[in-house]
Amino acid sequence: MRDVHGLLRSVWDEPRPPHAPRRLWRDWLLVGLLAVAVVLEGALRTDLQWRPFSAIFAAVMLPTLLWRRTRPLLALAVPVVTSSVIQLLTGADPAEMSASAYLLILLYALSRWGSGREALLGLGLISAAIVSAVVAGHIVSADIVGAFTVVFAAFALGGTFRYRARARMRELDQVKLLEREQLARDLHDTVAHHVSAMAIRAQAGIATAASSPDAAVDALRVIEAEASRTLTEMRAMVRLLRRDQPPEQAELAPNPHLDDLRQLAGQTRVGPSVNVEIDGDLDGVPASVGAAIYRIAQESVTNARRHAKHATRIEVRVAADDTSVRLRVSDDGDSTAARTAVTPGYGLLGMIERADLLGGTCEAGPNPGRGWTVTAELPRTGAAT
Structure with missing residues (x-):
């Protein structure tokens, strides 16, 4: 009872x-x-x-x-x-x-x-x-059972779809949470890099202050710039963190950067070839943006190798200007119904979530002829929403 x-x-x-x-x-x-x-x-x-x-x-x-x-x-x-x-x-x-x-x-x-x-x-x-x-x-009394059967069947159908939608929402929330945690780790490592650079510059400034005041002033300017970038990254990290996590669980591998995109072309000797082209001035692009572009490109290439039937090549293009960094990953495989499903996979959802957290966009869909294309555009400043 x-x-x-x-x-x-x-x-x-x-x-x-x-x-x-x-x-x-x-x-x-x-x-x-x-x-x-x-x-x-x-x-x-x-x-x-x-x-x-x-x-x-x-x-x-x-x-x-x-x-x-x-x-x-x-x-x-x-x-x-x-x-x-x-x-x-x-x-x-x-x-x-x-x-x-x-x-x-x-x-x-x-x-x-x-x-x-x-x-x-x-x-x-x-x-x-x-x-x-x-x-x-x-x-009539004999129809009561049938009437209640129809009523409960309609209720059960609605409850079934309600449960499925709730389960789907929990899965999506888990994907978004994992992506936030990954991006937060990337930002954590970036902030640690900036702080280390500030400490080294401060030590150099102290060592040269007596003999070369100009060098000490230059060191202070570098420290000021690094501190400004660190504050920006810290604000982004605070927005992203959703729960406490023991430090020993953080990833210790170095964060990927835009220069690491060229490694995607040599990761496999079988399957479609990968061609990487990088255009524009990439100096000064925040590490969080570079890591996000790399992660999205990596996931897109992986999806193309896994799902693009009869594909012979995968093109990865990165272009940067004064305001944004754009990524385009396309293949020449068959645009089958399996790849054009209405419900996006969790890999694509993770890419969309990562781009959105940095104030950008990410889209994927079939090409007019053959193949599949993923496009992403992130603000060059890496401003998190």
Whole structure:
């Protein structure tokens, strides 16, 4: 009994899923198609006992479908309560038309987008409506099991999609968290490099202060520049860190840089060849931007080797100007359906997350002819969002 009470309590406290979409063009199309179905059924069916009244009721209640994601309980309650009250007061059955099956869409939406208490209240409401229909004589006792089976099937379907969406969201959050941690480690190593350079310059300035004051002043200028860059990197790192992590778990390998991109061309002797071209002035590009460009290029090349069927070459192009650093990785493989899936893989999501954290963009998609292209553009300053 205690377990059942705990389960009901957890369901009751379940919040609404985040980011419920509002009205879309598909919603208006659905209402329009159902309105046509109502008109046709009302005109063609002669076996309806309350034909004009049922058609008008169904047409008036159709707009509740537009609220089914933002106000799912209200969207279901309006037609169900109205229909039950009419049944009890007049004996008429306004939901006798087949088009009234749109109530199943409202049931699904309530389970998919409503909070736990809304779902339980809606389930109780529709159960009361079925009992009311039995009392009014519109549903015979033998059909009660079938009615409840349809109701619970619609609820179960909505709950299934709700669970799948939640599991997918957890996986995406994990990918984003891992990417943030990796970028934070890169920034940590960059800051450590700057601080080491400052310490060396300070020691040199102290050693030469007495004999060469100008050299000491130059050392101070370098320290000032390094300190400014270090503060920028530190601010970025503070924005990115989301949880504490023991220092011994941090990666000790040196961070990759833009110069390391050329190594991608020699990582394998089989499969498509990799050609790397770097253009523009790369001096002064922050290490975080260089590491991000390398990571995105590395992931793109790996994906191309793994998924680009019949590919013979992979082109990696990096171009830099005064404001941004741009990356383009393309292959000449087949643009098959497996590569053009709507749901992006976790590797691509990680690349998008890393670019977004640095204030840039990353996109991927098939070429007009053959092949697949990944493009990324990061601000040269590496300003984190």
